[in-house]
Amino acid sequence: MESKDKAACYHIARIFEAEGDYSRAVDFYTKAHAYNSAIRLVKEHDMRDLLANLCLMAGGSEIVEAARYFEDIPGYTHQAVMLYHKAGMIGRALDLAFRAEQFSALDLVTKDLHAGCDPNVLKFRQAVELCHARNVRLTDKVAELMTPTK
Known part of the structure; x- marks a missing residue:
């Protein structure tokens, strides 16, 4: 599933998060440039290896x-x-x-x-x-x- 529409990506990310598919939710939050949401999930679900890159993108x-x-x-x-x-x-x-x-x-x-x-x-x-x-x-x-x- 691919989309360049940030609003659509954000909506898809929320669906994945609600379903417990945190890895895909982080991917779509990132595509939506919703870095704070992606960072929150990464911290909550111990995906430390993704945190540094997300924070560098967020600035x-x-x-x-x-x-x-x-x-x-x-x-x-x-x-x-x-x-x-x-x-x-x-x-x-x-x-x-x-x-x-x-x-x-x-x-x-x-x-x-x-x-x-x-x-x-x-x-x-x-x-x-x-x-x-x-x-x-x-x-x-x-x-x-x-x-x-x-």
Whole structure:
């Protein structure tokens, strides 16, 4: 069943939701650009793998809300880091990546730092690079000392 009519897609999504076919309901809410409804279903029915993409499509505060959601779920820290990064919350993304020892995510976030960034965040990048260069073990204590204040 295909339709480019957003109103029709929304109506079909509501039918699928009422029938308990949540996966198809999410698909049709997405086609209808009813991202909040799709996000609600994804959260209610533990379809976490769809959440990040839906929030990126929705934009705005949905991205930050999803990042907070993922931050509390073991094994999903990388999603939270990516979403904070996309939301422009570079300091928060760096802090979380560092605390969770997500070094590949940390590298990706630090590559986007530039002269216009918060000076504390730029110093954080330098500190991380220095630790890598000198093979300094990054303990919780060291991470806490290096992390920019919020």
